[in-house]
């Protein structure tokens with residue numbers, strides 16, 4: 001297997017045909033010319049976000065999704081602060097806000113009910129409660145609007161990579177060819193398994209059933225019982241969802257075969273065991289099961305094949321971080337892979353994806369492990385929980401944990417420099433309005449308070465904004481397309497070195 005090597009000049013076409021005819025014959029062409037730049041396996045939140053990011057750079061993207069219809073499972077999902085910032089950076093936040101409910105940002109670490117400290121460093125310092133199917137629909141629509149092609153009912157079954165590209169085989173035997181393949185195909189990722197990348201960690205110890213169904217008893221009766229049981233059981237709830245439908249969560253202990261989807265009878269049995277009644281549940285909308293396995297892929301890239309989202313890491317849902325983490329992987333990867341395909345990326349840029357995102361996932365897995373311990377009803381963990389609850393009265397402790405869960409505390413290692421280097425920059429006011437509104441096109445940005453610097457030959461990849469009034473306590477910052485601070489200073493030569501580091505050779 002060889003590392004990718006591309007000519008210095010971009011070879012991609014600037015437009016993507018929505019309906020590419022003759023796909024079936026593409027891989028058997030004598031020259032094996034890739035029809036697509038990138039094939040993404042899986043149109044969950046990670047795959048859809050990545051497709052959109054790549055389209056901002058005119059990369060030819062095909063998303064293959066094995067399900068024929070979008071998922072209806074409503075995992076209780078919130079977008080945390082950093083994800084809201086990403087949405088703002090791509091002009092998607094208003095769409096998301098229309099469909100969600102803003103809630104306080106605090107209280108998510110192990111569900112310890114502490115309000116967020118004052119003055120969190122973000123213009124979007126709240127949690128947006130929004131259902132996962134809605135997030136997925138909005139992200140998929142966004143990707144398609146930008147020109148991504150999404151094919152449903154197409155499961156990636158196999159692939160083979162060579163020096164020029166990857167041949168992807170679908171479950172029905174059809175073959176497609178692309179320069180890169182990204183597995184965004186969830187925790188049981190076929191792409192990861194075929195790559196042979198290890199997925200070490202802990203297997204699932206506790207299984208939980210989750211579903212939506214109607215109930216046969218009055219709401220007051222349910223409310224009283226739920227309050228009583230909630231005092232001793234962490235993994236139990238019946239919450240009204242509107243139109244007589246309830247969201248039901250119960251432990252899956254004793255439920256037979258993990259490979260088989262759960263049945264309404266499984267839910268009834270568990271309810272009777274815990275509550276002494278099954279509340280007359282009936283007419284399920286959907287039923288699902290999830291575990292608390294914690295695993296991290298050993299590598300995020302092998303040659304021309306990469307992994308992102310749940311395909312690269314899984315952990316229990318406590319703290320509500322999984323979807324957020326996957327969408328942020330996609331945001332980190334998109335511009336780097338696009339740079340590689342357009343031909344301007346420095347040789348090592350694509351590998352910074354793993355260097356930056358693997359440690360972030362490691363940290364999320366660890367904080368999730370810690371949270372799971374704090375949810376235990378054993379006396380030891382309960383004592384630790386009480387102690388941590390007291391410690392969170394200290395502003396710094398509370399702030400540290402919130403910055404972790406919401407991902408605004410991330411600092412990538414870009415080498416020595418001021419604390420802001422490697423961190424994301426908050427959405428500050430600039431003379432044209434909000435900084436994030438200037439990042440919709442997914443390009444780099446030089447924010448220059450000195451009005452002396454220039455992006456010169458990089459102006460095809462990096463925008464320039466001179467604004468002496470910008471609310472910043474440094475002279476200039478160079479932002480990467482993902483909003484992280486790649487350089488701070490006021491010296492043109494030093495800036496050029498950093499433009500070269502992140503954005504490759506200048507044009508002409």
Ligand SMILES: Cc1cc2nc3c(=O)[nH]c(=O)nc-3n(C[C@H](O)[C@H](O)[C@H](O)COP(=O)(O)OP(=O)(O)OC[C@H]3O[C@@H](n4cnc5c(N)ncnc54)[C@H](O)[C@@H]3O)c2cc1C
Nearest residue numbers: 042044045046066077156185186309310320321322323324
């Ligand atoms: C109960 C529960 C609650 C949760 N709550 C939260 C929360 O509050 N906040 C949060 O951030 N996260 C939460 N999560 C986690 C979140 O749901 C996942 O992290 C997120 O769905 C991962 O997105 P993804 O796109 O990486 O993978 P997925 O959502 O799993 O999407 C993968 C896609 O790939 C498709 N696919 C699979 N195999 C193939 C194949 N071979 N070929 C083509 N397509 C394929 C699948 O059909 C699917 O559409 C929760 C999870 C659970 C179980």
